[in-house]
Amino acid sequence: MAAVYTYSEESTHVRRSVLRELLAHAVDPNIISLATGLPSSQLLPVERFNECVNTVVSRDGARALQYSPQFVPLREWIADYMTRRGVKSTPDNILITNGCQHGLTLMSRLFLNPGDTAVVEQVTFIGIEHATGGRGATLRPIPSDLDTGADMDALEAAFKQEPHPKLAIIIPDFHNPLGISITPEKRQRAAQLANTYGIPLVEDDPYSPLRFIGDIPQPIKSYDTDGFVFYLGSFSKILAPGVRCGWIVGPSEVIRNLERLREAHDLETSTLIQRSITEFLSRGWLEEHLTQLNAANHLRRDTLLAALDNHLGQYATWTEPEGGIFIWVTLPEQIDTWDMIKEAIDNKVVYIPGGEFSVVGGYRNTMRLNFSNVANDKIAEGIQRLAAVIEKRL
């Protein structure tokens, strides 16, 4: 008998990405991809990380391969790092996770019941929609300004509206997909709103250390007064996505509850990985790696901005991020980036249609471009190919 499965409701809540399937077929090496969300493969610290893993296994032996509670030296490093960034923390305020996505899922699990309301940005990282919508929550979207980030008046209105939301999630720095960062005034206001209305606000921040212009601003969490702001960090974009390691910062009571909840998911983050990352950090290699990464990203961003100016300058606008890995492009209304994608792939260039990131539909004349994982000498050619496709439609 052919098997017939009855799946849980939750398993059907997560939207299938048509685009992901489309891109999986775009494997031609001649295609210039501006579509990924990856750090540069060439710049991943392969040899140094290898050295750390080897050191850990030979020095720590079985302890590196055994089940273990969260690795205290890593929690200490993160607590110290967050304190330096204006978020006074001790190891009890830190939960080691398997990256920001895991943090988003755990936070949604902790604060949302199916049917509850969650506030998210209208245009946001798909994983945020998956974590909240996947939990069965109703999404209440707020707009973001392309200069200053998430709209705080809209956040307040969303907090006031009945039924009151149980959770809000915003991306503070080098937004995926918008590339923008929110202003210090808005950070302060966001924290104040979370505390005034007693609604947990998650700041999902995998990108802030990837700043190549100016100083890294203080997180929203640094303005928290009563413990309603939660910070999510990650080693994915600053070290390597494959290590699958990140952290949540919050009040110790909430961290203990998250720890209990996560046991049901996956018990713990890999002992070997936690120790290897700690080794990498204790050698001072993260700073060196970030310096190299940010210099490369800066150069690529400048190349991409110049190419946009040259080839799309007459009819498009775009964000100019001071770090991170993405630029958001807005094209004339009549250009539909969804309709255009097959033609772009035929012309050997690929991007992500902006509508893919919208929880309210629309945004069909927008696209997200990545500059971190494309060779610098391919960027101008990629934009020229894109412009050729667009111009045929204008």
Ligand SMILES: Cc1ncc(COP(=O)(O)O)c(C=O)c1O
């Ligand atoms: C805004 C945002 N949050 C979370 C994630 C997931 O990151 P991680 O690899 O740490 O799970 C990403 C990855 O692209 C992201 O862009």
